[in-house]
Amino acid sequence: MDSSPSASRVAELLLAGPRGRRLLLEYALASELAQHPVRSEDSFGQAVIYAAHWLDPDVIGGRALRMQSAFGWFDSLFGDVAAELDIPEVTATEVAERLGAVELLEPTPVVLRNALVAAVDSARYWQEPDGADILASTPEMSGALQRVAHHITAPPHTTWWCTPVDISAQYALQWEDILPKTVPDDVHAALLTARRRERAEEHIARTERDPDPTANWSGEWGSHPPLTLPSSTRLLGDGSPAGLWLVEDSLGWEQAVSVELIVPKGMSVFEIENAADWAKLCARFPIEVTAQKRHDWFRTTGRAGRWVVPDWVQVAEHYDGVHLQVGAYLGAAGVAIPVDDSTGTASVIAGWNPDETYWFSSDIAYDQEHIQWVLVDAGADMVWKPAST
Template identity: 40%
Template sequence: MAVSSAMDPWDQRLNDELVDALGSQVAELEFIGTGALMAGLAAAVDSARYWQEPDETDELLLRPSVRAALGPVANALARPLAELWSPDSAALDRQRFVQWTDERRTQPPSLTGAAQKLAQWKASALADERQAADRPKDPAAHWSGRWWSTPALSDLVSTSRSLPGLGAAKLMLVEDSIGWKSALVWPLAPAAGSRIYEISDSTAWTDLVARYPLDVSLSKRHDWWRTTGFDVPWLMPDWSAVATAYDGVHLTVRGYLTTAGRYLAVGRSGTVLAGWNPDETYWLNDVLRPGAAPSEWQSDHSQPPQWVTATKP
């Protein structure tokens, strides 16, 4: 049920209608088809944002009676979700790199140089934190910065699994997507024995942050206050340190649904898992090898888009 900007999330009638609608659909959800399940998940992922306050829909879904009605919905979807994402851990034999090609074709993914990329990422993150000392101390000030907690903009390779009829999960599951319509999907194979850390729930994320903490209190203050309402010291993983113990870090679909966007305590500090797509694995060491030739994929203009293998002339 969509809520337009003209709707008041505190309207009791609207609240009651949504609760009734959710209750009437629960029995049918256990038998939901794969297409509808992926469409719903894709729409939820695409609406994610970590740089602004909750909107009207968010406020409505946070109301106690609506949250209570959503519990049976989550339980009903647990089985079909588990069947679609089996195993929920990284499917190492089906890893795919998505290369968006709307504007131009680029070279194959670079599978070397991870250590240098992480060193540059760490230097940039520390510089950003130092520069953020000059930003307003008021968390409500109109300021935005690097809100993600992934090693984004590091040029590290990230992958997702292939699914039946879909070259890679990332073709559909992208946070705040910009509407790409064409892509190359490259099969990649991690070396035998690659060490994978699974973010399967919120505890797995906070444990990782606690073991390899990086203080980002100043650079994340404004964005993470807007999305969570908390003004605390902030931590995220130091990905260069994580790489000493793990070759890849995989966010499971369950981990995404239970963790992304929430304020989570790490001692007296807080953290947010932000900017990480469901089923995405970031590769922190040079363990990937090229597989078969890439396949071409195109999407239509539906919402969410439907991806099909491009027809060769």
């Protein structure tokens, strides 16, 4: 396979973060299912289901498990009926051994997209990682997943994961039942309003919430810019916006409208290429969110301490937008990213879809032409198609 620095860099990012490792797991599952559609008891896929079951915090807590994959739903109800189910205890070592025997599919845009969709959709920042994420993070799985990472990262299909925003082709989405966004006349005022709300939430959280990070509290766990601001993604090879596919914790939307975002040349965009870039952004423009984030982010990262996010008011004074590259998302989303060791602060990239750019300028505009998209059954997959076709 290609050993160029770009391929090595993508592989390194995939292995570094929970979303990247989940993508590798999903790719391996797809490879086995493509060759063996009927899953046997000694298959890799069945081993993943069993091992993920016993590692899942929900199952350990006696609740129901529903493990999602881009290649099918695996539903097993536990809790009250757990005693009636004979679930084998499969170790991560056994899973890794079975993965080693899986013949991996050659990378294609569709297979890679499906694995990426599954990794993004299964993200969660308000509770512990699920069993599949925990399984993929075990030392026993490291070597087996490395094989998958180096197999899939040869150009050209994954090269775009680590490329900057292309301002000449950016597309925004309007989802069904959600009010369309507008470009604020005064972006600075909109950002100030959002910052006042965040500071008020922090004050309330300090006053009312238990400072113990293990306490049963939850709140606003995202760290992206205000959702009222315009955001956009690129087009994929099939002509569909990446944002149609790459949605964290999706709500099952089946319709959307895309519109091109007209971005003037010369816009200054901060590129988040990796965890270090996010740390720099937080260190340069910090706003503390410890009280409002500590419970959710402790559950998702296991870290207790001070938390900060970027102050988007300050960021917007220097940049017209911020772009989260897919590679950075796969390598760093959901991870406790150190920001300042001297003050014990860290941050989390949470709730921000990969390849999404948020814009801080009133000089951008929405085009007049809209495209209606619908999610349709294409046999093996559900795919987004223009409504006219």
